[in-house]
Amino acid sequence: MTDDWDFYSALVDGKPASLYVDLGAKAFAPRKDLPHMAYLRLRMRQPRDDGLSSKAEFDQLIVIEDALTDALCDEHTAFVGRNTSDGCRDFYFYVSAPDTWEARTASAMAPFGDYQFQTGTREDPEWSSYMNFLLPGPWDRQRILNRGVCEQLQENGDALTTPREIDHLAYFRDAASAAAFIDDVRPLGYHIKDEPRHDEEDDTISVEVSRVDVPSMQGIDEVTRPIFEATHRHGGDYDGWGCTVER
Known part of the structure; x- marks a missing residue:
């Protein structure tokens, strides 16, 4: 144990x-x-x-x-x-x-x-x-991580009721996959925060996107699921989300 x-x-x-x-x-x-x-x-x-x-x-x-x-x-x-x-x-x-x-x-x-x-x-x-x-599968594992981030926000005095910009980070094996991911999520209202970046050490392409949502305990899974699924659809790895604390 x-x-x-x-x-x-x-x-x-x-x-x-x-x-x-x-x-x-x-x-x-x-x-x-x-x-x-x-x-x-x-x-x-x-x-x-x-x-x-x-x-x-x-x-x-x-x-x-x-x-x-x-x-x-x-x-x-x-x-x-x-x-x-x-x-x-x-x-x-x-x-x-x-x-x-x-x-x-x-x-x-x-x-x-x-x-x-x-x-x-x-x-x-x-x-x-x-x-x-x-053991949880990839999506259930992400749901556990989602709950953990929400709990950290609550511990810092966040009521999880205020809409705010939520950032999401994903990694891809090549530029073509990253570009396909961006084309996939733009119609869902996501803003591309920076140009995709190549990490020479890991040989991956990182993409950071954001959208205004509410990180509520009840709704965060539905907020993250479209990004999670789009990432995996294009062979990438979803690295989670983050946002400011709104007290």
Whole structure:
């Protein structure tokens, strides 16, 4: 486990889901000494109508999670994330010894006898459950970063209600891709702040564009999505956004 955890929303099997994942574990995944994925599926007692966790059950679910990680995590077991969906909370671990998993989880869940749960393991030496399911894809990763920037603005006294110029930065492999990107976003009302710049060290072309928008927590994903998608459509990398603090 690392200290780099974050959450994002998604659809899993067509149903609303909330995933909480150790993003930092990607740096050492897969660990060859932990080749088995092990899970514990907890059936929530007071889920919301959409299958996600409720405020009424929040504190108890945190108590259970803390008890599980305290009892189970050691040099032979790593907790890498959880998925909450369809009335259940699934905890994902990687372990070295799958044959002891059922007994270990039964012991850890003993204080919570009013909760139903299931456990299981499977071989997963490539950590595919972590890499391909728990980890956010490029757009979900950007949504996490969007929320982080909004939180930083709020911490500096910004109410996130004032329209202001928001700058976006993208990198491309060649001038033709950068030019195609500019042609793509100009009709959307974006202003090209500077001429595309060539970075000799990285051999990339950077393009900075801006538009007046409101960086609200609820609306920032829709603000960034057109630029994000246009960048990827032309083979580039979106490097995020920034704006002034409006107190």
